[in-house]
Amino acid sequence: MSPRFSLEGWDDGDQRLRRKKIRPQARRKLSDLTADESGEVADDVIRRLLNLGHISELVSELKSGKEATTYLARSEKGSVLVKIYRDLSARSFKNDGIYRAGQVITDQRAARAMANRTRKGLEMLQFDWVMAEYAHLWQLWQAGLSVPEPLVGPNVKTYAGTVPAVLMRLIGTEDEPAPRxxxxxxxxxxxxxxxxxxxxxxxxxxxxxxxxxxxxxxxxxxxxxxxxxxxxxxxxxxxxxxxxxxxxxxxxxxxxxxxxxxxxxxxxxxxxxxxxxxxxxxxxxxxxxx
Structure with missing residues (x-):
């Protein structure tokens, strides 16, 4: 069964998806993510990853795509690829219905919000999308397939704390990341x-x-x-x-x-x-x- 995540009980007080800015997050420039002159990290996602100990340093931007931007970071586990998804309303790829077909959502209020793509519905879809990548990575990695090693989890609550970012081991080296x-x-x-x-x-x-x-x-x-x-x-x-x-x-x-x-x-x-x-x-x- 495809790993999807219950949104029952999700309310305005849920801190995992809250943004300080209402404007959708699109591509995050490296200069906007790293520390300013005061030493404070400007981006809330990177600051959270640092505070949780998932990364120790953000090194460089690797690639910007239609859904997310990837960055090179370092941690105690070595070189890390940090994939930060853009908010759904700011992404060029939005037609995810073909992939979500067959998914059962028992919370009818949440189902309506996602179907109507309201602001709250888009936040729920974003959370589900990122959590799905983590869950799939863990399943395929544990099954022995040739995929990047996920570096947060496999406990769901643990990797839920990194949304909208997915962290995995870098394929290649810092000087030469693996090409497509x-x-x-x-x-x-x-x-x-x-x-x-x-x-x-x-x-x-x-x-x-x-x-x-x-x-x-x-x-x-x-x-x-x-x-x-x-x-x-x-x-x-x-x-x-x-x-x-x-x-x-x-x-x-x-x-x-x-x-x-x-x-x-x-x-x-x-x-x-x-x-x-x-x-x-x-x-x-x-x-x-x-």
Whole structure:
């Protein structure tokens, strides 16, 4: 079952989602996040991460996308990728209905607010979206898939305190973060290796009953000959009536995006291979110490 989060009892006094500013948060510039001359950190999200001990230092901005901006930070656990989501009302990607289909929300007041995309409803959707990425990361990581290691949790209450940020281990190094497959040039041999790993990753998710929902070289990192899957808030399960549509779309997106690397598979061929591999054994699960 897809991990979604009850919003029953959510009220105006809930501090987790409150903003000091009414204006939606879009891209946060690094200069706006770090300490000013007085030593005070301007951004409430970064200040909270520092106070909770999840990070010790914010180093640089890595990439700004349509939904979030990623930053490089440091902590006792090493190099950290901090992904801070923009407020839904400030994001260019807002059509999340296809991924949320089949989700049951017992709190009718909350359901109406989210359906009508009121200010409160958008805050609830934002909270659910970020929490879903954490939950999916933990599930896939523990199942042994090639995904970034989440660095907060797995207790839900623990990672709820970081919303709208998701913290994970940096893939690559501080001097050379892992690039997306859409950004690199591969030899013919490397392209075949990357393709096989990408197809296997999609099959491993399907074996667990998941479809990524946005699977292409834009959401696959390439580091030292290995493919790492990223970006999971829209992950769906078979309870979503759009599951087969999303699976077919992912197969087409993967095959289309790999053509620049010289891999010539059709979407239908890719889908058949993914389904075939999903019948086999999965990776060895990871041990998660308390």
């Amino acid at each position: 497959l859409s950004e690199v040039r591969l030899t013919s041999c490397e392209a075949q290796q990357a393709w096989q790993q990408a197809v296997q990753g999609m099959a491993d998710m399907l074996r667990l009953g998941y479809v990524h929902g946005d699977y292409s070289t834009y959401n696959l990192l390439w580091w030292q000959g290995s493919v790492v899957i990223i970006d999971f808030p829209q992950l769906s399960t078979r309870q979503n009536p759009n599951f087969d549509l999303l699976l077919r779309r992912d197969a087409q997106s993967l095959s289309s995006s790999f053509r620049r690397h010289g891999v010539q598979w059709t979407g239908e061929q890719t889908l058949r291979e993914v389904r075939r591999r999903a019948q086999g054994a999965g990776p060895e699960p990871r041990l998660c110490l308390p």
